[in-house]
Every structure is written in structure tokens, then in C-alpha cells.
Amino acid sequence: MTAITSGGGRRLVDTVLRARELSILAALVVLVVVTTAVNSSFLSDQGVKDIFLNASILALLAVGQTMVVITRNIDLSVGSVVGLVAFASGKFVLGHDRNVLLVLILGMAIGAVCGLVNGVLVSFFRVPALVVTLGTLYVIQGADYYWAHGQQINAADVPGSLLELGSGSVLGIPYLPLITVVVMLAVGHYLRSYPSGREFYAIGSNPDAARLAGLAIRRRILTAYTTSGILAGLAGVLWLARFGTVVADAAHGWELRVVAAVVVGGVAIVGGLGSVYGAALGALLLTTIGSVLVVLKVNSFWQDAIAGLLLLLAISVDRLLGLRVTRALRRRNVRHGA
Amino acid sequence: MSESPPILALRGVSKAFGAVRALQDVSLDLHGGEIHALAGENGAGKSTLVKILAGVHRPDEGQVLLDGRPRDFRGPGDAQQAGVAVIYQEPTLFPDLSVAENIFMGRQPRARFGRIDRGALRSATAGLFERLGVSLDPDRPARGLSIADQQIVEIAKAISRDARVLIMDEPTAALSGNEVGRLFSVARTLRDHGCALLFISHRLEEIFELCHRVTTLRDGRLIATEPLDDLTPDDLVQRMVGRELDTLYPKQDTTPGDALLTVARLTREGVFTDVSFEVRAGEIVALAGLVGAGRSEVARAVFGIDRYDAGAVEVRGTRLPVGSPTAAMAAGIALVPEDRRQQGLVMDGTIERNIGLTTLRTLRRGPVISRKAERDRAADWAIRLQLKYSRLSDAVGVLSGGNQQKVVLAKWLSTEPSVLIVDEPTRGIDVGTKAEVHRLLSELAADGLAVLMISSDLPEVLGMADRVLVMHEGRLAAEIPRAEATEETVMAAATGRTRREAA
Amino acid sequence: MAPDASVKTASAAAPVTATPRVGRLVRWDVIVTALLIVVFIGGALGTPDFATGDNLSFALDDLCEIALIALPMTLLVVVGEVDLSVASALGMSSALLGALWDAGWAIETIVPLLIVVGAVTGLVNGLLVTRLGLPSLAVTIGTLTLYRGLAYVVLGTKAVAEFPQNYADLATGTVPGTPIPYPFALFIVLAIITAVVLHATGAGRAMFAIGAQEEAAFFAGIRVKRIKLLLFVVSGVVSAFAGVIYTLRYGSARADNGLGLELAVIAAVLLGGVDFDGGRGTLGGVVAGVLLIGLLRNLLMLRDVATEIQSIVTGLLLIVSVLTPRIVAGVREARRHPRGSMSASSQ
Numbered sequence A: 001m002t003a004i005t006s007g008g009g010r011r012l013v014d015t016v017l018r019a020r021e022l023s024i025l026a027a028l029v030v031l032v033v034v035t036t037a038v039n040s041s042f043l044s045d046q047g048v049k050d051i052f053l054n055a056s057i058l059a060l061l062a063v064g065q066t067m068v069v070i071t072r073n074i075d076l077s078v079g080s081v082v083g084l085v086a087f088a089s090g091k092f093v094l095g096h097d098r099n100v101l102l103v104l105i106l107g108m109a110i111g112a113v114c115g116l117v118n119g120v121l122v123s124f125f126r127v128p129a130l131v132v133t134l135g136t137l138y139v140i141q142g143a144d145y146y147w148a149h150g151q152q153i154n155a156a157d158v159p160g161s162l163l164e165l166g167s168g169s170v171l172g173i174p175y176l177p178l179i180t181v182v183v184m185l186a187v188g189h190y191l192r193s194y195p196s197g198r199e200f201y202a203i204g205s206n207p208d209a210a211r212l213a214g215l216a217i218r219r220r221i222l223t224a225y226t227t228s229g230i231l232a233g234l235a236g237v238l239w240l241a242r243f244g245t246v247v248a249d250a251a252h253g254w255e256l257r258v259v260a261a262v263v264v265g266g267v268a269i270v271g272g273l274g275s276v277y278g279a280a281l282g283a284l285l286l287t288t289i290g291s292v293l294v295v296l297k298v299n300s301f302w303q304d305a306i307a308g309l310l311l312l313l314a315i316s317v318d319r320l321l322g323l324r325v326t327r328a329l330r331r332r333n334v335r336h337g338a
Numbered sequence B: 001m002s003e004s005p006p007i008l009a010l011r012g013v014s015k016a017f018g019a020v021r022a023l024q025d026v027s028l029d030l031h032g033g034e035i036h037a038l039a040g041e042n043g044a045g046k047s048t049l050v051k052i053l054a055g056v057h058r059p060d061e062g063q064v065l066l067d068g069r070p071r072d073f074r075g076p077g078d079a080q081q082a083g084v085a086v087i088y089q090e091p092t093l094f095p096d097l098s099v100a101e102n103i104f105m106g107r108q109p110r111a112r113f114g115r116i117d118r119g120a121l122r123s124a125t126a127g128l129f130e131r132l133g134v135s136l137d138p139d140r141p142a143r144g145l146s147i148a149d150q151q152i153v154e155i156a157k158a159i160s161r162d163a164r165v166l167i168m169d170e171p172t173a174a175l176s177g178n179e180v181g182r183l184f185s186v187a188r189t190l191r192d193h194g195c196a197l198l199f200i201s202h203r204l205e206e207i208f209e210l211c212h213r214v215t216t217l218r219d220g221r222l223i224a225t226e227p228l229d230d231l232t233p234d235d236l237v238q239r240m241v242g243r244e245l246d247t248l249y250p251k252q253d254t255t256p257g258d259a260l261l262t263v264a265r266l267t268r269e270g271v272f273t274d275v276s277f278e279v280r281a282g283e284i285v286a287l288a289g290l291v292g293a294g295r296s297e298v299a300r301a302v303f304g305i306d307r308y309d310a311g312a313v314e315v316r317g318t319r320l321p322v323g324s325p326t327a328a329m330a331a332g333i334a335l336v337p338e339d340r341r342q343q344g345l346v347m348d349g350t351i352e353r354n355i356g357l358t359t360l361r362t363l364r365r366g367p368v369i370s371r372k373a374e375r376d377r378a379a380d381w382a383i384r385l386q387l388k389y390s391r392l393s394d395a396v397g398v399l400s401g402g403n404q405q406k407v408v409l410a411k412w413l414s415t416e417p418s419v420l421i422v423d424e425p426t427r428g429i430d431v432g433t434k435a436e437v438h439r440l441l442s443e444l445a446a447d448g449l450a451v452l453m454i455s456s457d458l459p460e461v462l463g464m465a466d467r468v469l470v471m472h473e474g475r476l477a478a479e480i481p482r483a484e485a486t487e488e489t490v491m492a493a494a495t496g497r498t499r500r501e502a503a
Numbered sequence C: 001m002a003p004d005a006s007v008k009t010a011s012a013a014a015p016v017t018a019t020p021r022v023g024r025l026v027r028w029d030v031i032v033t034a035l036l037i038v039v040f041i042g043g044a045l046g047t048p049d050f051a052t053g054d055n056l057s058f059a060l061d062d063l064c065e066i067a068l069i070a071l072p073m074t075l076l077v078v079v080g081e082v083d084l085s086v087a088s089a090l091g092m093s094s095a096l097l098g099a100l101w102d103a104g105w106a107i108e109t110i111v112p113l114l115i116v117v118g119a120v121t122g123l124v125n126g127l128l129v130t131r132l133g134l135p136s137l138a139v140t141i142g143t144l145t146l147y148r149g150l151a152y153v154v155l156g157t158k159a160v161a162e163f164p165q166n167y168a169d170l171a172t173g174t175v176p177g178t179p180i181p182y183p184f185a186l187f188i189v190l191a192i193i194t195a196v197v198l199h200a201t202g203a204g205r206a207m208f209a210i211g212a213q214e215e216a217a218f219f220a221g222i223r224v225k226r227i228k229l230l231l232f233v234v235s236g237v238v239s240a241f242a243g244v245i246y247t248l249r250y251g252s253a254r255a256d257n258g259l260g261l262e263l264a265v266i267a268a269v270l271l272g273g274v275d276f277d278g279g280r281g282t283l284g285g286v287v288a289g290v291l292l293i294g295l296l297r298n299l300l301m302l303r304d305v306a307t308e309i310q311s312i313v314t315g316l317l318l319i320v321s322v323l324t325p326r327i328v329a330g331v332r333e334a335r336r337h338p339r340g341s342m343s344a345s346s347q
């Protein structure tokens, strides 16, 4: 009896988990194949490049958000950080030929400060994450708009080296997706293979047990928010690099898009489950749908509606699968009666 | 053996939760090479003492000594660092992580660059399970493990720490005889290696089998610390209970009437199977068994909290719909649940609102609730059950455990039920209140109520029940009339050593 | 089951402890109300145009959608749920109103239809939350995107204007003899009803119990799912109706009407002292919170403070409103327990 159980539970759960990422991938493939069949220009070099460029920034934010959500928290302030950093770095480079690295560091530093504030409020004062980050969203956005005062950064004033970051490529691979993939792999590897990385999952899975196990809960939550802030800062600089022309409300309203990408990617909103790879795939899927609608000449107004439906579908299917798995695992326990 | 200074000790420790004084001026020494027992009834303060040793709670007064020096554990991490490993009474697992990760969280074996060595992690876990003689898959997630398996994972977690002090808070409550035997041999090995062990159990024979000395707590106070050689089980019970057993279990004789609750072939897949019984008016029927045997789950299904897959529940011959507590209440069932703080009470809510919660309909004057009616009803029940409180508008959270339980009873008795299901009715309450609850149950049965009592407290089962139903691994294993119910017959059925003859 | 005479002798009501009740005096909703009064008096003294009937009715009119939606939102947060899709439901209702009006329907037919549509939007949220057991945060982020998307599907980026004057007057006019706009008068009526439901009926008792300890409420026979479902439906209906008011007030139906309004509503509710974790809060606090945000915005506007600063103020208020109670509780705990136990730090 026991020989059968051994490995059975794992396989089942592993399959379901991997199936989560695989099913997004499958959805992507189907989407791309069908669209290409209808309109072959969809898979043109430029088309693919555009999708990856567009998805990069969202995926970057999704990676940071994943770290936060895994610990059973949420960061709604990311959109406003992107806006603030995009504008701030625009101001910084305006008319100067700044070193790209310096701009990146500045952007990430601003993001880190924002993330740190969120992290301190959530971890040390134990205020509900949704409320805190909603508050900082308002504050950061207000500060950004106040500072910008309707001003606009024009591509003409942005140094070429920075714009090159947004449109250039190495070995035919554009920088933006490259950066995103590197960050994703690094964070993913950390979360999966390092003892401290696993603690993020433990904290989200059962906070009380995490406390009894003596885990450094505050430090991990602080790290999650700071990472999310830093990546939002990075995304802000990349936003400027990609679009050149920036007004204060860059990435306005993106906080919910990011959460949507993360959830579609199989990260449980109640924490403890999911991977950055899934989240990044979720971002890619949401972006691809946008492009597909354009190519298929579907009224682009459907884009949001479809994204919303997809999100609902994703969490519903997840939930139903989860219930099945729990029930299956429970039935396995009946062996004790045998 | 005890000449060496204690590895871990408590000196004059007190701890209160609101009005509940869980520990008062308790001292305890844990020596290397010794297994020390901690005895006491439910609610005596044993788990609180464990949590202080573990750094979960900090004492209000008194000190924790490590190797004779005062230590201020600022959190569980500090205690672990100091070599204290704990098996908590309630399993504390991460459901989304694998069993192996659960065991080694925070101290996984490392490979190069500080990465987790998954191979080593798996084999270390498999090694632990081999030592404990169980076959669990190290890679399966903890979600969905049975209570017994969860407890085994907790045990593996604690012994994997190679700690100097191992504290076990009722580790055997859910285990079968075999598993208990394995645990004991591991514990003895650790003792022989110079570890200090603290062992808590409700089964006296386990204490006598394993331990050298015993410390007894009653209502948060230290009663005695003494060698077990000089004690008989009856002495120990006397110390724990502090009064004559027959005043603690004032069971009145009654003649049962009609069957009020009939449960037929009730099955919830993977939880319990083919459970049939009836409870008659005037009768107290106990449902006994190990933790995790499925007793509470049966009660939940009968009351409509959980759905069931097959079978039927009838009250006075009328079949109840599946999964509707509202319908169960309308039919006259009341359920005093197992977990008072999560299921029984709204802890932030006031006493009067908690009592009124089950009878909102009858408190209405027009569309709105009459505060006067709400308060009057609460006051009536407070008097009837001799509730100790300062204001009816106080949060129930500030009451002592026993008084909280009285509020739960009031809340349910005010629905005027004909079938009363009580799940661990005296868990976590003081001895005085315990006797009051028993008297109340006895009176209610004499008044013609059908009472189904789930209890892990064997003396309570034997003292109160007209009939004892014993569950084992989701099935009814035995039905024992009062005259034949003894500690031996009940435990034999509960651990699966006897099978029910007639099915 | 009459109370047993023999035990009546016990002096049950004898006070056991005499805990000082100062805690009661510093309730957050009281602080917000005090703050509201301070802001009002300060505004009246410092800013000449503030306390005029015209300005006040403008401020109230400007606030009415947030105020209306805040009522069902309060109930939802009290039971431990949240509805982020309200502004999208408002936008969808506005877009539908525009499209149908454009297609020649009569307002009298459209509005009942919109109410039904609103109920359906709430029903979708509620069913996903109660039947599938999904977190309302995730569900309503999904429907937020969905409903806003549908608004665009219905109306695109068009704007429909020129609604009948008599309806526009209803949305902007004031109750004769008062500075109170009709929509705000509706808010007052609904606020009173909501307050009675929440604080004086069995349903309200049940809601607090659900939010404070859902499991205990379920064990007490309260129909948790049914109540939650109903609240989501009410939230949808009110949002849809707020969409009608919004459209008529601005005289323009657009798919992006009310974009981002959900956050303002939640800010108002939390500012009013409703605990985001559920089970605690008063409707009076919420009304004060709504008014405080409205008056503050109005004041800042009158004083020519940039709108951006208003957003900062809202954000800070929001953070302070959740931070203060925790700090106060922490200090109180530390004072009672000099060597406070870790057990207080439950998540």
C-alpha cells in the first residue's frame, strides 16, 4: 500500500504545479499559432520583438510583485514608482549626457526607498499591506504629478545612450527582454534554491508556523518589498529608455495589471505558492493578447475585457484544481485504515 | 542522576492572558539524561509552560534559566539556538511546502554557493523517517496529511535538531501503538545521549512507562515534582484533579426515552466511513477515540458544517438536509464546538452579543434587535450558569477559559435544543468549572435532552457516559455500555487492538 | 429549561475587575469626526469662500458617488471582503446609459435596466467569492478589468452628451431651501438605512460576527455565504446607480468615467475607522471619513493648492488612519506588559 503512495502525492502535486506554467505556455502557443494562421505577419521579426519589448517591463514588475505576494502581502504602489522614476530619471538626464549605469542606479535607489517605506510599514507596524501600499500609491503619485506639473520629457532631450538601452540589442536580442530574463532567472533561482528564498514561501504558507520556526519574518518581508521597489525603479528607467517621451503618469494604473499578470501566472494571492517564471509568463500572455487583438483586427476595446476574463478563469481553474488535489491527498490517507 | 545542574529551568514563572492566569509561580528543572513528565488536566497550563520554554511567550514574572544562568528568549529562534527543540501540541506545518522542507526549514543542508542540497535534504529526511519507522514520502506536500502523519513530521523536525532539550507536548495523542513505541525508543536513545526531555501526555501508562519524574500542574499552579517510582496512577490523578472523582463526575442515572438523533451509515470520503448510531432522550453518549480518529468530523457533518457523501442524519425521524447548520438548528440540534476561540465565540464580541448570536430572530422587535431583550437573555443565562464577569458588554476574550466555555454553553442552550452535541466540553477550563459543566450536562440529560459528548479525557468519558462509542481511523470500532467501559476496553478499541464484533 | 432556582442565589453580576474605559474615548471614528469639525471650522474661518451654500453644495455634489458607494463597501469590509470593481461597474453603467440613450431608448427604461445589470455585476463577484471560495481581492481585480473593458466595448472612446435637462437638473439641483444636492440627499437616506441595518438589526450583528470570526458565525447558524452574496449584489446595484448620477452630473457618458474611484472609496471607508480585517467599524465613522476627504479636497482646491497635493494628503490620511490604532494598541500593550509577550504579535 505504502509503496504506491510514496511519490504519488508528489507527482500529483508537481504535475499540477508544473501544469500551471505549462498551461500558460500552451495557451500562448495556441494563441500565437491561431493568430499566425489568420495573419502571417503576426510572427514577423518586428511583431515578435514588439511583444517582447512590451512584455518586458510588465514582467519585470511581476517578478518583484511575486516576491511580495508569495509572503501573503501585496504591493499596489509599483505603478506609481514606475511613473515617478521614469519622470525623475528623465529630469536627471535632461540636457546632460549622463552615464546609463548612473541613471539605472539612481532609478533603483528611488525605487528601493519607496519599497523600504512599504516594507517597514507592513512588517514592523503590521498594517494591512493593501491599505499601506494604496496609501503610498497616492503619495508617490501625488508627489510625482506635483513635481512634473504637466511637464513632459521629450525623446529629443534624452541622451542616445539611454535610448539605445530601450531599442538596441545584443546578438539580435533586445536589451529589455534580456534584462528581464536575467532578473527573472536570478530571483527565481534564489527563491527556489536558497534556504532564505524558501522562507518567503514558508511565511506565506503559514505565518504562525513561520514564527514558531524562528524565521526572520520581518527581514524577509522587508526584502520582498525592497526588491519590488528596486525592480519598479529599474522598470521606470527602462520605461524612459523605451519610450523617450514621458509624462508623469507613466504606468498609471499598472498596479492592477501587474497583480493580474502574477495571478494569471499561478501565484496564489493568499501566498505560499507560485513562481516568478509563471508570473513572467502571465505578463507575456497578457501582452500577447493585446497584440493578437490588434492583428486579428478585433476591436481593441475587447483587450481589457478579455484580460479580466482570463484572470477570473485562471484563479477559478486554480482553485478547482487545488480542491481536487487536496481531496486526492486526503483520500490517500485512507491507507492508514488499511 | 540529577546532581548536574539543570540544562533548562524555570524559576517562579507566571503568565496571564487577559483574565486567564495560565501559570502562577511555577518552577521546573530539566536535567540531562532524564525524561521528565508534565501532568495536569486540560487547561492546567502545560502548553503555556512549553511555550515559555520555547521562547514563544515571555513570562510576566520569573525567569528561564539555561545552564543555570538567566536567559531572556526574545523569540522561538533564540530558544532553538540555545538547543531547545519543541513538538507543539498543534501541528505547525507549511502546507504548500514538501515534508522534507518542512522538517529542515531554516537549516537546510547546503551545497556549493550556499544553495540547498536537495539530495542531502531528501536522504536526511528519509533517514529520520526510517529511524521513526514510518513510510512517508519526503517530497510530498504537507497539505492533506492526516493528523497522525502531521504529528510524525513534527517529531522528525524536533529530533532532527540534535537538540540538548527536547520538549514534547502531547505527541502521542494521535498516534497508534506502534508509532508510540518507536517514539519512545527514540526518546530513550536521546536520553542516554544526555538530552533533557520533557514529556506531556494524557495517558498515564505512557508517563509511567517512559519517565523518571513528574511535575503536576493544576489550574496554573505547581502541585508537586516527585519521582514516579513512589507514585501510583491513582496518586497522580488525585494530584491532577485535586478533588474526589465522584464529585467531579456527578452522573445521574436516567432511563433513556425515544431516539432523538439517528445517524445512519454516514460517510465522508477519506474522513470517516459508515458511521451509524443513535442518541436517545435522557442519554449521554460519549464518542471516544484518538485525536484525528474522525470524531469531531462526524459531529461537524451531523450539524451541517461539512457535507457528507453518503448516509443520513435524522432528528426525531425527520431527515436533515446535507450541509446546513441553519436547518440542523431548526430541527433542535446544538453544537458546542471543539475550538472555542475559532468556532465557539467571536472573541472580540461582547458577552451579550455572543450569547444572542444564535437567537437573533427571537430578539427582534419589529425589524430591529431589542438591546434590552438581548441583555436580559444574556443576564438570565449568566445567572443560571454562574458566569463570572464584570459587564455583559465586555469582550468575551477577557474572560477565563471556563467562563468562556459557559458563554458558549449559554449561547447554545438558549436555542432550547433537544439534541446537544458537545465537542471537548471541558478542554482548557479549570477543575471547578469542569465539575460545574459536568453537573450541567447531567441535569440537561435528566431533563430529557439527548447529549452526544466527544472527549479525549478518558476519566470524563468513563465518568459521564451512559454508552461509549469508540472511533478508530474513521470508523466506529466499538460500542461499550457504561458497565463495561474501562480505560482498557476504550483504549483497546481506540488504538485498533479490538474490532467491533457485530457490524 | 427554566433557570434553576438553586443557582440563582449566585451574585453573578458582581464586578470581577474594574478596567478603566478610557479606550472607549479615543475610538478612531470619534477622532475622525473631531478632525472633520476642526477642518470645517478652520476652513470657515480661514477661507472666505468655503462656508457658502454654493460651495458646500458643490463639494457635496462632487462627493456623492464616492459617498454612495462607500455605504455597501463599508458592509463588505465589515464582513471581511472588498469590492474593487465598483468604479468599473460605474463606468460600465455610464457607458451603457450613453449607448442606449444614443440608440433612442428612454431614460425611464434605461435606468431600471442598468440596475439589473449592476445586480448582475455584483452577482458575478459574489458567486465567485462564495461558491468557489476565491479571495475577493483577486476576484474583483479581475472584474475591475472585465467591467471596464466591457464599458469600452459598449461605447469605445466616444462621449455621449445631451441628456434631458430635467434629469440633469435632478443630478445637480439642490433640495429646495437647503444647499443639499439631490444625490446627496439620497445618500443621507441610504446612510440612515445602512446605519440601522448595520448597528441595530440581526443582519448587522451577523455581519460583525462574520467579519470578526467567520468560522464562529458559520457555527452559529448564520448564512455566511448568502449574506456575502447579497452584499456584493447591493454593491453592484449602488455602483450602477452611481454611474447614472455621474453621467447626468457631468452630462457626459464615457467608458472611462470614474476611473480609479474604487481607491478613493476604500480610502474613505478605512479613514472612517473600519478595520480592513473585518469585524470592526461604524457607519458614522465612514460618513465622517467621506466628508473629511470631500471637504479637505474642496478646501485645498479653494486655496489653489495643486490637486496633486490633495492626492498626497489622501494617501497620508489613509496610512495614518491604519497606523495610529496599531501604534496606540502597541503602546497600551507595552504599558500593561512591560516585558510584553510575543503572542500579541499574531499576523
Ligand SMILES: Nc1ncnc2c1ncn2[C@@H]1O[C@H](COP(=O)(O)OP(=O)(O)O)[C@@H](O)[C@H]1O
Pocket (backbone or CB within 6 Å): B017, B020, B021, B022, B040, B041, B042, B043, B044, B045, B046, B047, B048, B049, B400, B401, B402, B428, B429, C343
Ligand atoms: N494565547 C492564549 N490566549 C488566551 N488564553 C490562552 C492562550 N493560551 C492558553 N490560554 C488559556 O490558558 C489556560 C492554559 O492553557 P494551556 O496551557 O493550553 O493548558 P494545557 O496545555 O494544560 O491544556 C487555558 O485556560 C487556556 O484557555
Ligand SMILES: [Mg+2]
Pocket (backbone or CB within 6 Å): B043, B046, B047, B048, B089, B169
Ligand atoms: Mg496543551
